[in-house]
Amino acid sequence: MAGSGVLQRYLSVGEVASRCGIAVSAVHFYERKGLISSIRTDGNQRRFHRGVLRKLAIIKVAQKTGIPLSEIAEAFDKLPHNTVPNAKDWEKLSSQWCDDLNERIDQLTRLRDQLGQCIGCGCLSISDCPLRNPADELAKDGPGAPLLEHGK
Amino acid sequence: MAGSGVLQRYLSVGEVASRCGIAVSAVHFYERKGLISSIRTDGNQRRFHRGVLRKLAIIKVAQKTGIPLSEIAEAFDKLPHNTVPNAKDWEKLSSQWCDDLNERIDQLTRLRDQLGQCIGCGCLSISDCPLRNPADELAKDGPGAPLLEHGK
DNA sequence: TGTTGACCTTAACATTAGTTGAGGTTCTAG
């Protein structure tokens, strides 16, 4: 085990991976993308500060909400200090992502309602739907699908 | 213009693309993936039955709900007849996808609530969070991230 | 008939988020 003190100061890549429930290759990947960082031993092996666990936990949550890694990296970069995110940082990040999440939920909810309406009205399938031009001669009005723009 | 009768029976790929608001390359792509089909002119150009517009509208909606193309293709394949989806088909497809959508919304909602809780409790950032082992010595209990499993 | 825009195929590229394998080095336990 790397650095097996009573209170380990540094973690090997394998330890980080297993403690976070992700693959070693994913840890490497996140480091390449600049999301986390490490120092090296004399033998060129990575050693991670334990704060990386918090970062990885944050990454996992953000990913679940649908935030791409690039944005997560950006958010990390914008933190005032370049160490481990503290409580205040986390609050900032998470409430921002919570907003994003709410917006995505709203979008999907609107879509669901629209879909529900369209199941009833049959606008996708029946030619006399108010939104669908009867003989499709609306086409000359220009491109773009006039369908399913109910709620819009 | 291809087949310029008073009531066009067949559409060229460009017409289909512009009427659906998608790129020609996307139409080709969907055909390669088996989602739509066409016949050919003597000169080897595609001609699409107008029903393809309905199919493409359905594809667009399904994609918005997060259904991958492979599943859309599967759903199309399972339709009893192999022509254009009719009202009943559409109802079946859309209500199924509506269920999927609802589930995704529920998932995201649970995540949001969890995130909201964690903003307050600070479990990701503060070491005395009930879910976070104080000195991280819980690690020997095996791999896996113990964080953010509140609502689970 | 000539020109031009729309079309054809095939292959390569782009993006996101990683995984897998080859070939070689380091670390740790016995």
Place this chain on the structure above:
DNA sequence: CTAGAACCTCAACTAATGTTAAGGTCAACA
């Protein structure tokens, strides 16, 4: 000290969803 586990790099591959480019053909209008 040595075997084997864990680590290293680099390149290639996966999957989904398309786009772009190259090189060639077709068709419609004047």
